[in-house]
Amino acid sequence: xxxxxxxxxxxxxxRPPVFAPATxxxxxxxxxxxxxxxxxxxxxKTGLIPSAAGSAYLExxxxxxxxxxxxxxxxxxxxxxxxxxxxKPLPRSTPFSPNLLITTHVKxxxxxxxxxRGYIRDASERDLxxxxxxxxxxxxxxxxxxxSALEVTVNVLEAEDDRWWGNVxxxxxxxxxxxxxxxxxxxxxxxxxxxxxxxxxxxxxxxVAALVREEASQKTEGHAVNGSPILVLDPDPSEHRSIVxxxxxxxxxxxxxxxxxxxxxxxxxxxxxxxxKRSGHEALIDGAVDTARRxxxxxxxxxxxxxxxxxxxxxxxxxxxxxxxNVEMKI
Amino acid sequence: xxxxxLPKLAVPGQPLAPVSSHLSGPxxxxxxxxxxxxxxxPVIVDSSQSKxxxxxxxxxxxxxxxxxxxxxxxxxxxxxxxxxxxxxTPTAAKAKLRYNTLPVxxxxxxxxxxxxxxxxxxxxxLVVLGGTVGSGNQDLAMSTSPNDNITSILTSAxxxxxxxxxxxxxxQALIRKEDVRAVEKDRVVMEDMFRxxxxxxxxxxxLGDQSFYYLTTARNDLGVVMARSEAGNxxxxxxxxxxxxxxxxxxxxxxxxxxx
Numbered sequence: 001x002x003x004x005x006x007x008x009x010x011x012x013x014x015r016p017p018v019f020a021p022a023t024x025x026x027x028x029x030x031x032x033x034x035x036x037x038x039x040x041x042x043x044x045k046t047g048l049i050p051s052a053a054g055s056a057y058l059e060x061x062x063x064x065x066x067x068x069x070x071x072x073x074x075x076x077x078x079x080x081x082x083x084x085x086x087x088k089p090l091p092r093s094t095p096f097s098p099n100l101l102i103t104t105h106v107k108x109x110x111x112x113x114x115x116x117r118g119y120i121r122d123a124s125e126r127d128l129x130x131x132x133x134x135x136x137x138x139x140x141x142x143x144x145x146x147x148s149a150l151e152v153t154v155n156v157l158e159a160e161d162d163r164w165w166g167n168v169x170x171x172x173x174x175x176x177x178x179x180x181x182x183x184x185x186x187x188x189x190x191x192x193x194x195x196x197x198x199x200x201x202x203x204x205x206x207x208v209a210a211l212v213r214e215e216a217s218q219k220t221e222g223h224a225v226n227g228s229p230i231l232v233l234d235p236d237p238s239e240h241r242s243i244v245x246x247x248x249x250x251x252x253x254x255x256x257x258x259x260x261x262x263x264x265x266x267x268x269x270x271x272x273x274x275x276x277k278r279s280g281h282e283a284l285i286d287g288a289v290d291t292a293r294r295x296x297x298x299x300x301x302x303x304x305x306x307x308x309x310x311x312x313x314x315x316x317x318x319x320x321x322x323x324x325x326n327v328e329m330k331i
Numbered sequence: 332x333x334x335x336x337l338p339k340l341a342v343p344g345q346p347l348a349p350v351s352s353h354l355s356g357p358x359x360x361x362x363x364x365x366x367x368x369x370x371x372x373p374v375i376v377d378s379s380q381s382k383x384x385x386x387x388x389x390x391x392x393x394x395x396x397x398x399x400x401x402x403x404x405x406x407x408x409x410x411x412x413x414x415x416x417x418x419x420t421p422t423a424a425k426a427k428l429r430y431n432t433l434p435v436x437x438x439x440x441x442x443x444x445x446x447x448x449x450x451x452x453x454x455x456x457l458v459v460l461g462g463t464v465g466s467g468n469q470d471l472a473m474s475t476s477p478n479d480n481i482t483s484i485l486t487s488a489x490x491x492x493x494x495x496x497x498x499x500x501x502x503q504a505l506i507r508k509e510d511v512r513a514v515e516k517d518r519v520v521m522e523d524m525f526r527x528x529x530x531x532x533x534x535x536x537x538l539g540d541q542s543f544y545y546l547t548t549a550r551n552d553l554g555v556v557m558a559r560s561e562a563g564n565x566x567x568x569x570x571x572x573x574x575x576x577x578x579x580x581x582x583x584x585x586x587x588x589x590x591x
Contacts, residue, residue: 087433088500089542096541141360141369144430147541148502194343197393199369199430201360202344254344255362303342307371311340314395 003118013114029164032232032239039234039291040077044187044298046195046306054084054196056302058188060160060180076113076238078180079158082188084196087148100145100198104133104152106185112159113177124175128154128182131262135186135206135250138259141199150198154185164238174264176210176237179248182262183208183291186250187299194303202252203303204259205296209287210235210246211267211280228271231283233291244270247284251292261285337376341368341391348389356390357430393432434459434502434535434544441556442504442546444529450508452525454533454546455501504544506533511586513549523572524586530557532588554588 034040041061049055062077087100094101106128108117121129132154140150160177186206193200211229229244237243245265249258267280276283337347346365347353355361356377358370368374368391378387434440434456442454509516511524525531532553533546548554551571560566560576560583568587569575575582 085500087431089502092542094541145433147538148433194371197370197372199358199360200343201362201367201369203342252344254346254367300342303371304340307340307342307373310371311373311395 003120006119008118009110009116011116013116029241030236030239032236036230036232037290039294040236042187042295042298044191044302046191046302047309049081049083052083052085052192052196053087054192054194054198054306056082056188056191056195058082058184058191060184076158076161078156078160078184080154080156080181080184080188082152082154082185082192084150084152084189084192084198086150086196087145087198088151090147090149094149096147098146099142100140101149102133102137102140102142102152103149104129104136104154104189106132106154106156106181108156108159112156114161124178128178128185131182131248131260132185132189135204135260136189136193136200138250138257139190139200139202139204139252140193141201144199150193150196152189152192154189156181156185160236161238164241174243176235176243176246176264179208179210179246179262179264180235180237182206182248186248186260187295191299191302191306195306202254202257203296203299204250204252205292205299206248206250207233207288207290207292207295208235208246208248209233209284209291210240211244211265211270211284212240213242213244214240228273229280231272231287233287245280245284247281247288249285249288249292251289253293253296258285258289337374337389339373340371341374342371343367343369347374352386353389354386356388358391358393359389432459434504434538436535436537439532439534440504440546442531442533444525444527444531445503447521447525447527449521452506452521453543454504454506454525454531456504456544457501457530502544503542504533504535504546505539506531506546506548510536510545510547510549523584525555526558526583526585528559529555529585532556548586548588551589554586556588558583558585 043059043061044056046054046056048057058078058080060078090097090101105121106125107121108125110117110119117125132152136152160180162175162177183206186204190200190204194203210232212232212235213229232240235243235246243265245263245267247264247267248260248262250260251258263281263284267284270280272278272280272283278286338345341347345368346362347359347368348366350361350364350366353366353376355366356375358368358372359366360369361367366389370391370393372391372393373395375390375392376387377390429435439460440456441458441460442456444452444454446453506525508519508521511519511521531548533548534550534553535544536547537545539545554571555574558566558574560574560579560581562576562579562581564576564578566574566576566583568590569582571587571589572584573582574585574587
């Protein structure tokens with residue numbers, strides 16, 4: 001669908017062209033310096049949007065700090081906000097529903113990625129919305145809220161790259177960055193729903209794992225032998241030249257259940273190292289579950305903070321959600 | 332007894348106690364024989380003193396009732412004269428358990444009139460006051476979104492110019508002509524009972540259809556609690572059917588709730 005109502009800018013970024021052959025440090029594609037099972041730090045905070053019933057902000061720390069000034073910009077990180085409105089009355093045209101109706105919207109800000117996004121949701125954004133809806137639908141106890149609707153809106157302020165910006169030249173394989181965005185959406189939405197105090201079975205966490213093929217030149221002894229891919233948790237797509245397959249899951253750690261599974265790439269034929277007899281799919285799902293388990297502690301801390309904030313607001317006699325940090329529990 | 336190991340603040344999915352020792356109350360669900368929290372909030376154990384043989388009910392509250400201190404917002408309550416002070420102890424065993432903050436049959440609500448027609452008045456629900464009507468022991472079980480800041484809602488509510496965009500976020504309800512009062516039901520003229528912008532206290536008689544709840548004001552303590560006159564001044568009640576403007580002295584007819 002094209003947007004005819006507004007004057008849209010150019011679809012691509014307006015970065016000035018760089019013709020000089022990139023040499024030295026600038027031309028080096030970024031490498032993963034973390035261990036393969038090490039996650040990037042995330043920042044998660046609830047209740048930042050006072051007009052919403054529940055809200056959360058999630059940010060993933062960029063893998064590399066901006067120390068040098070390369071010609072080609074460093075890889076981007078993930079920043080997104082999630083708002084939950086409701087429970088509110090059903091829209092007029094909707095028939096009676098004994099359950100809570102959930103609608104999800106995921107929207108990239110126009111400046112979120114290197115390629116400019118339009119104001120109208122495109123196919124990939126709608127796709128993310130559907131995935132997010134299935135992820136949270138399995139966790140919510142919908143029958144406790146008859147005749148009401150819940151609206152979840154995720155605004156992606158900065159999205160992860162699909163590949164390194166430096167070797168963008170036509171090598172379009174898949175939108176790997178979307179997988180990380182979806183995992184972030186799931187975690188942030190879970191925090192926002194808990195902040196809105198909608199009944200759910202468990203805090204649902206998004207986790208990502210990927211199978212990547214390292215280049216021959218940078219192979220180290222600890223890594224796999226020729227061509228067999230290795231499993232990395234929380235992959236940054238810009239750090240890997242060739243990603244074989246990526247998997248996102250929405251996972252409920254308390255009950256060991258998966259509400260959403262999205263696997264991209266071809267991991268069927270993949271053989272891992274000799275001592276690892278798992279199939280590629282199994283390894284990916286195990287890795288994603290492992291990521292989600294570790295993110296769960298961050299999510300729990302954010303939700304506890306939300307509860308404490310409500311407590312302090314109520315005992316002050318005000319009903320506004322103001323942000324006064326950590327407060328001692330006195331009940 | 333598990334009560335000693337219960338956390339003060341529960342997060343969704345957190346296991347709290349086995350079903351063998353407690354009953355699952357609001358804000359919790361049962362998974363694999365264990366009561367788990369389903370919302371964030373303080374864990375409350377309500378042991379029903381009347382029947383010591385029953386297991387105590389374990390619930391996660393949506394609100395924090397400050398048990399040790401007196402309510403700090405008491406002056407607000409007295410000013411508005413419309414809501415009971417929060418109770419300090421968990422409700423008696425008679426009170427119904429509430430699993431959500433939505434209106435249920437018999438719950439008392441505060442509403443703002445949005446439309447007056449010949450046969451009915453349309454109102455939007457501002458606050459759900461929990462508990463059953465008439466028991467002096469009412470928990471304020473209202474949802475905790477900032478839209479429900481009672482003081483700000485009510486002071487702005489009767490102002491006809493203040494119709495915020497959050498109106499469609501509120502649940503709608505109808506007061507039918509025959510539910511306005513208990514006597515002389517056939518003589519009711521809706522325009523003499525409610526005006527747009529009035530704050531009305533009513534009780535829910537039916538969950539209604541997909542879009543409207545049904546309310547009644549057919550009791551002495553139900554009806555208009557706040558209203559502005561045509562001149563725009565706050566009026567005070569003079570009888571069960573009339574309110575008066577303190578500035579102009581003009582009276583207007585309303586179905587007035589008995590002032591406390």
